[in-house]
Amino acid sequence: xxxxxxxxxxxxxxxxxxxxxxxxxxxxxxxxxxxxxxxxxxxxxxxxxxxxxxxxxxxxxxxxxxxxxxxxxxxxxxxxxxxxxxxxxxxxxx
Amino acid sequence: xxxxxxxxxxxxxxxxxxxxxxxxxxxxxxxxxxxxxxxxxxxxxxxxxxxxxxxxxxxxxxxxxxxxxxxxxxxxxxxxxxxxxxxxxxxxxxxxxxxxxxxxxxxxxxxxxxxxxxxxxxxxxxxxxxxxxxxxxxxxxxxxxxxxxxxxxxxxxxxxxxxxxxxxxxxxxxxxxxxxxxxxxxxxxxxxxxxxxxxxxxxxxxxxxxxxxxxxxxxxxxxxxxxxxxxxxxxxxxxxxxxxxxxxxxxxxxxxxxxxxxxxxxxxxxxxxx
Amino acid sequence: xxxxxxxxxxxxxxxxxxxxxxxxxxxxxxxxxxxxxxxxxxxxxxxxxxxxxxxxxxxxxxxxxxxxxxxxxxxxxxxxxxxxxxxxxxxxxxxxxxxxxxxxxxxxxxxxxxxxxxxxxxxxxxxxxxxxxxxxxxxxxxxxxxxxxxxxxxxxxxxxxxxxxxxxxxxxxxxxxxxxxxxxxxxxxxxxxxxxxxxxxxxxxxxxxxxxxxxxxxxxxxxxxxxxxxxxxxxxxxxxxxxxxxxxxxxxxxxxxxxxxxxxxxxxxxxxxxxxxxxxxxxxxxxxxxxxxxxxxxxxxxxxxxxxxxxxxxxxxxxxxxxxxxxxxxxxxxxxxxxxxxxxxxxxxxxxxxxxxxxxxxxxxxxxxxxxxxxxxxxxxxxxxxxxxxxxxxxxxxxxxxxxxxxxxxxxxxxxxxxxxxxxxxxxxxxxxxxxxxxxxxxxxxxxxxxxxxxxxxxxxxxxxxxxxxxxxxxxxxxxxxxxxxxxxxxxxxxxxxxxxxxxxxxxxxxxxxxxxxxxxxxxxxxxxxxxxxxxxxxxxxxxx
Numbered sequence: 001x002x003x004x005x006x007x008x009x010x011x012x013x014x015x016x017x018x019x020x021x022x023x024x025x026x027x028x029x030x031x032x033x034x035x036x037x038x039x040x041x042x043x044x045x046x047x048x049x050x051x052x053x054x055x056x057x058x059x060x061x062x063x064x065x066x067x068x069x070x071x072x073x074x075x076x077x078x079x080x081x082x083x084x085x086x087x088x089x090x091x092x093x094x
Numbered sequence: 095x096x097x098x099x100x101x102x103x104x105x106x107x108x109x110x111x112x113x114x115x116x117x118x119x120x121x122x123x124x125x126x127x128x129x130x131x132x133x134x135x136x137x138x139x140x141x142x143x144x145x146x147x148x149x150x151x152x153x154x155x156x157x158x159x160x161x162x163x164x165x166x167x168x169x170x171x172x173x174x175x176x177x178x179x180x181x182x183x184x185x186x187x188x189x190x191x192x193x194x195x196x197x198x199x200x201x202x203x204x205x206x207x208x209x210x211x212x213x214x215x216x217x218x219x220x221x222x223x224x225x226x227x228x229x230x231x232x233x234x235x236x237x238x239x240x241x242x243x244x245x246x247x248x249x250x251x252x253x254x255x256x257x258x259x260x261x262x263x264x265x266x267x268x269x270x271x272x273x274x275x276x277x278x279x280x281x282x283x284x285x286x287x288x289x290x291x292x293x294x295x296x297x298x299x300x301x302x303x304x305x306x307x308x309x310x311x312x313x314x315x316x317x318x319x320x321x322x323x324x325x326x327x328x329x330x331x332x333x334x335x336x337x338x339x340x341x342x343x344x345x346x347x348x349x350x351x352x353x354x355x356x357x358x359x360x361x362x363x364x365x366x367x368x
Numbered sequence: 369x370x371x372x373x374x375x376x377x378x379x380x381x382x383x384x385x386x387x388x389x390x391x392x393x394x395x396x397x398x399x400x401x402x403x404x405x406x407x408x409x410x411x412x413x414x415x416x417x418x419x420x421x422x423x424x425x426x427x428x429x430x431x432x433x434x435x436x437x438x439x440x441x442x443x444x445x446x447x448x449x450x451x452x453x454x455x456x457x458x459x460x461x462x463x464x465x466x467x468x469x470x471x472x473x474x475x476x477x478x479x480x481x482x483x484x485x486x487x488x489x490x491x492x493x494x495x496x497x498x499x500x501x502x503x504x505x506x507x508x509x510x511x512x513x514x515x516x517x518x519x520x521x522x523x524x525x526x527x528x529x530x531x532x533x534x535x536x537x538x539x540x541x542x543x544x545x546x547x548x549x550x551x552x553x554x555x556x557x558x559x560x561x562x563x564x565x566x567x568x569x570x571x572x573x574x575x576x577x578x579x580x581x582x583x584x585x586x587x588x589x590x591x592x593x594x595x596x597x598x599x600x601x602x603x604x605x606x607x608x609x610x611x612x613x614x615x616x617x618x619x620x621x622x623x624x625x626x627x628x629x630x631x632x633x634x635x636x637x638x639x640x641x642x643x644x645x646x647x648x649x650x651x652x653x654x655x656x657x658x659x660x661x662x663x664x665x666x667x668x669x670x671x672x673x674x675x676x677x678x679x680x681x682x683x684x685x686x687x688x689x690x691x692x693x694x695x696x697x698x699x700x701x702x703x704x705x706x707x708x709x710x711x712x713x714x715x716x717x718x719x720x721x722x723x724x725x726x727x728x729x730x731x732x733x734x735x736x737x738x739x740x741x742x743x744x745x746x747x748x749x750x751x752x753x754x755x756x757x758x759x760x761x762x763x764x765x766x767x768x769x770x771x772x773x774x775x776x777x778x779x780x781x782x783x784x785x786x787x788x789x790x791x792x793x794x795x796x797x798x799x800x801x802x803x804x805x806x807x808x809x810x811x812x813x814x815x816x817x818x819x820x821x822x823x824x825x826x827x828x829x830x831x832x833x834x835x836x837x838x839x840x841x842x843x844x845x846x847x848x849x850x851x852x853x854x855x856x857x858x859x860x861x862x863x864x865x866x867x868x869x870x871x872x873x874x875x876x877x878x879x880x881x882x883x884x885x886x887x888x889x890x891x892x893x894x895x896x897x898x899x900x901x902x903x904x905x906x907x908x909x910x911x912x913x
Contacts, residue, residue: 054287
C-alpha cells in the first residue's frame with residue numbers, strides 16, 4: 001500500500017514537472033552499506049536534476065517565513081540568482 | 095418532469111424536490127414542496143449546474159425524516175455514490191429524476207454548461223495550460239516547461255476557495271487547505287504549487303469529474319484536467335474509479351467523522367479488495 | 369470623483385467590468401486588484417490570456433505584477449510625474465490620437481506645455497522608474513489600443529488625488545481611449561454601494577443624481593418635492609467635520625455604516641474630536657470601534673434582511689431581496705431613518721424600499737428614470753437609463769462628454785506632503801489585504817478569515833529588516849508625528865527598501881494613529897492615507913520557551 005501511495009505521489013509530482021525528486025527505499029538497520037549507497041545515488045540524481053525549479057518562482061511579493069530568512073541569511077540564494085536569469089518560459093519576473 | 099415531480103410531492107414519495115427554477119431569466123436552485131407547488135410551472139432542466147446533491151445532503155442531515163428528490167445529471171449520480179460511500183448522504187431517502195446529460199456514443203451533445211468552454215487564448219496556450227487539453231498532451235511538455243506552465247496557472251489563484259466550496263464531494267469539517275502548518279496563510283497567491291497539489295491529492299479516488307470547480311474558478315485554472323490526471327493514476331495503480339461502484343476508495347484519509355486524523359494503520363479496509 | 373468630473377463632466381467608471389476583457393492593453397495603477405477587487409482580476413486574466421498587454425504600476429510588488437508585460441514600482445506619490453512622463457513620450461513619438469484630441473477635447477495646449485517639462489530623464493529621476501521602462505509603458509499603452517486604465521485608492525488617497533485622477537483622464541483622452549469598448553478610465557470603487565451612495569447625494573454639495581445644491585432651480589425642485597426649504601450651502605466633508613467638532617461648532621454626529629475610528633486619518637486627533645461631541649449616534653450591524661463610544665447605537669439590518677438596491681462600481685443598479693426577517697431589533701436603514709425623522713417632526717412615511725426607489729426615479733430622472741424594480745430583475749441596469757425603453761449604458765462618453773468636450777488639465781507634479789527625513793526615515797503606505805474588508809467589522813468576526821490573517825502586520829524589506837535586526841514576526845514600534853503603534857514585522861521584497869506597508873483592517877494595530885489628518889487634497893478633501901513618514905524601532909522579543 002505504501003509503495004503504491006508513493007508511486008501515486010511520484011506520478012502526480014511528475015505531472016506538474018517536479019518528477020524524480022521523491023524516492024522511497026526499505027532499508028533495515030543492519031544494511032548500512034545499502035543506506036549509504038541509496039543516499040549517494042539519490043544525491044547524485046538530484047544534483048543532475050539541478051536546482052529545484054520552484055526557486056525560479058520566488059517572487060518579490062512572497063512573505064519570507066522565519067525558517068527561510070534563517071536559511072538564506074536574507075540574501076538571494078545561489079539557485080535563486082541562477083534561475084532569475086530566466087531559462088523558463090514563464091516565471092512572471094521582469 | 096413537472097408532472098412526475100407533482101406526482102411525487104402529492105403522493106409523498108418526496109417531501110422536497112430540488113431543481114432549477116427560472117427567475118428573471120436565470121435558472122436558480124429551488125426547493126419545491128407541496129407548499130409552493132405552483133412554482134413547478136417555473137421548473138426548468140436548463141444547462142446551468144449547481145451541486146444540488148450538496149444541498150440534498152445538507153437538507154437530509156437537517157431533516158432526519160424528510161425524503162428528498164432531485165433532478166440528477168450523471169455527475170450528480172456519481173457524486174451521490176461517493177457521498178453515500180462516505181456516509182455523507184442517506185441515499186435511501188433520496189430519489190432522483192435523471193436528466194439527459196453527459197455525452198455518450200448515443201448523444202454527442204447534451205445539456206451541460208460545461209460542454210462549450212471558451213477557447214483558450216494564445217497567451218494561455220503559449221505559457222499556461224489549455225483547459226481543454228487532455229492530460230497526455232500536458233505530459234508531453236518537457237518537465238521544466240510543464241512546471242512553469244502549471245506555476246503560471248497556480249499563481250493566478252486568488253484563494254477564493256470556489257473550487258472547494260462548489261465541490262459536491264468536498265465535505266470535511268476541517269479542511270487541510272486551511273491548516274496553517276500545511277499551507278501558509280495571509281498571502282496571495284496561496285503558496286504555489288502546494289495549495290493546489292494538496293487539493294489534487296485529496297481529490298484522488300473522490301473526484302467525479304463534474305468540472306464544477308473549473309467552472310467556478312475565477313482565474314480559469316485547469317483544475318478538472320489536474321484532477322483527471324490524479325484519478326487516472328488512481329485507476330492505474332488501484333483499478334479504482336470514483337463514483338462508479340460501491341467499493342471504498344483506496345485513500346481513506348479520513349475517519350468515520352471527517353477530520354484530519356489519519357485512520358489507524360492496522361485498519362486494512364483502506365486497501366481495495368482485489 | 370472631482371478629477372473625473374473636471375475632465376469629463378461626470379464621475380464614475382466609464383466602462384463596464386465585462387468590457388475589460390475586450391481591452392488590447394490594461395494599465396493598472398494604484399490598485400491591488402486581485403486582493404481588493406478579485407472578480408475584476410478575472411477579467412484582467414482573461415484579457416491577458418487572450419493576448420492583451422498588461423502594465424502594472426505600483427510602489428509595491430503585487431500579484432498582478434507577476435503577469436505584467438511591464439511592471440514598474442514608482443516612488444510613493446509620484447503618479448503625476450509617471451503619467452506625465454508617459455504622455456511626454458507618447459506625444460514625442462506621435463502615438464497620440466490627433467483626431468480624437470481635435471474633435472472631442474479642449475485644453476491640449478495647456479497639457480503639452482506641462483508635458484514639455486517631463487522629459488524621460490526628469491520623469492525617471494522623480495519616479496525611480498528607468499527611462500527604458502517608461503518608454504515601454506508609453507509604447508504599450510499607446511499602441512496596443514483600446515487601452516483600459518484601472519485605478520483605485522492608490523491614485524486617490526493622496527494630497528494630489530484630484531491631480532492624479534486628472535492625469536489618468538489626460539492619458540486616456542490623449543490616446544483616444546474614451547467611449548470605446550475595452551478602453552476608458554475605470555476607478556474601482558471600494559464598496560458594493562459607494563457609487564450608489566454618491567448617486568443618492570451622499571456628498572456634501574449635491575442632491576441625488578449629482579444635481580448641485582447651489583443651483584437655485586435644482587434646489588427649488590427638491591424643496592417642492594420634499595416640502596421643506598433646503599439650504600443653499602454645501603455641507604461639510606468628513607475632513608472638515610473633524611476640525612468643526614474640535615471647535616465645538618459641530619455638536620452631533622450621525623454615522624451610518626462607517627467606522628471612522630479606524631478608517632479616518634490621525635486616530636488620536638479624531639478620538640479627541642469625537643469626545644468633544646454632545647451626541648454621537650451610530651447605525652451599524654456590529655459594535656464597531658466607533659459604535660463602542662457612541663451615545664446611541666441603532667441596530668441596522670444586514671444585506672440578507674432587507675430589500676433595496678445597490679449601485680456598484682460599473683454604475684449597475686442591482687436589487688437585493690430580503691431572505692430572512694431581521695434578527696432582534698434590527699431594522700433596514702431606511703426604516704431607521706424614517707422613524708428618526710418622524711420622531712423629529714418631519715414625518716417620512718414610506719411603505720417599502722420600492723416606494724423610495726420610485727422617488728429616486730422621479731428626482732434623478734437622467735440616470736435612474738428608466739429603472740423599475742421589474743426591469744432591474746437579477747442583472748440590473750447601468751445608468752444613465754433615462755426612460756423605460758432604454759437598455760442602460762455600458763460605456764459612457766461614446767459620442768460626447770457631459771460637459772461637451774473632454775478637458776485636458778496641465779497638471780504639475782507635487783511631492784507628497786510628508787517625505788521621510790532624518791527623524792522619520794521611512795515612508796509608510798497603507799492599504800488592504802485580501803482576507804479582510806476595510807475596518808474588519810464584518811470580516812474579522814469570521815473564524816475562517818481570522819485564521820487567514822489574525823493580526824495586523826507591517827511589511828518590511830529584508831535589507832531594512834537586517835539593518836534593524838528584525839526577524840519575521842518580531843514586534844516593532846512605528847511612530848510618526850501623530851502617534852505610535854506596534855505590529856509584528858512581515859519580511860517581504862514586495863516593498864521597496866525604505867518603504868513600509870501597513871494593512872488598515874486591524875483595530876489593535878491601528879494604522880491611522882500614524883497617518884495625517886492635515887494633509888488632504890484641497891478639492892476632494894481626501895486624506896493622504898498613502899504616504900506618511902515614520903520611524904521604526906525593534907521591540908524586545910518575548911521568547912516563547
